Amino acid sequence: MIIAIDGPSGAGKSTVAKAVAQKLGFNCLDTGAMYRSIAWYALENGVGLDDSAALGRIAREKQIAFGHVEGDPVPRRVFIDGVEVTDAIRTARIDRSVSVVSAHPEVRAALVDQQRRLGHAGDFVIEGRDIGTVVFPGAEVKVFLTASNEERARRRVLQNESRGIGSTDFDEVLADIVRRDELDSSRATAPLAAAPDAVGLDSTGRSIEAVIDDICARARAARVVRG
Numbered sequence: 001m002i003i004a005i006d007g008p009s010g011a012g013k014s015t016v017a018k019a020v021a022q023k024l025g026f027n028c029l030d031t032g033a034m035y036r037s038i039a040w041y042a043l044e045n046g047v048g049l050d051d052s053a054a055l056g057r058i059a060r061e062k063q064i065a066f067g068h069v070e071g072d073p074v075p076r077r078v079f080i081d082g083v084e085v086t087d088a089i090r091t092a093r094i095d096r097s098v099s100v101v102s103a104h105p106e107v108r109a110a111l112v113d114q115q116r117r118l119g120h121a122g123d124f125v126i127e128g129r130d131i132g133t134v135v136f137p138g139a140e141v142k143v144f145l146t147a148s149n150e151e152r153a154r155r156r157v158l159q160n161e162s163r164g165i166g167s168t169d170f171d172e173v174l175a176d177i178v179r180r181d182e183l184d185s186s187r188a189t190a191p192l193a194a195a196p197d198a199v200g201l202d203s204t205g206r207s208i209e210a211v212i213d214d215i216c217a218r219a220r221a222a223r224v225v226r227g
């Protein structure tokens with residue numbers, strides 16, 4: 001079974017996806033981390049963010065892998081080409097460049113291929129922007145998770161504070177969220193959009209636990225209906 005969780009940055013997708021996967025015993029795939037890893041690799045190696053051919057080559061050829069911290073069932077560690085980038089892909093520098101990188105059709109085609117191969121391997125919660133629309137349009141459960149801009153910025157600041165990486169300035173984070181929404185929603189290939197059959201969940205003023213329980217209940221119902 002595939003549970004697709006799409007939505008803008010900071011809506012709580014990562015927290016929700018990882019908790020749902022843990023509760024249901026599913027695998028979990030953070031596709032944003034894959035786009036971030038390509039952006040990181042490009043910046044590290046002096047590849048221009050407008051060089052679609054070179055970026056596409058990186059996405060096709062460099063292996064992205066996920067790993068576990070010992071004792072943690074959810075894979076939170078990220079590697080590209082054997083180098084761990086778990087923290088390096090969460091910096092403000094990557095926040096600023098990842099929307100540009102992820103807009104290139106060559107990059108998307110390569111990563112979508114990998115996401116499909118991975119997802120076909122079992123039960124998965126997959127979070128991103130285009131999972132319910134493009135990557136797995138046949139996903140049994142599709143959720144489009146949103147929250148107000150201010151709520152998303154507030155959460156991102158708290159997350160950055162606890163991780164000790166990324167900006168903790170509310171206005172800067174809010175501006176970045178608005179800018180990335182604009183870029184992610186207006187790009188030509190696979191823009192951020194809710195699938196027509198996705199359930200819209202607004203997490204503003206709602207506990208993350210309630211959102212997690214809601215999605216788990218939908219997954220259990222879908223499994224019963226499917227038999």
Ligand code: DC
Pocket residue numbers: 009010031032033035036098099102103127128129130131180184
């Ligand atoms: O979810 P995130 O903030 O880690 O995603 C990072 C960027 O990657 C985001 O700006 C949009 C892009 N992205 C995408 O285009 N498609 C996806 N399936 C996931 C992320």
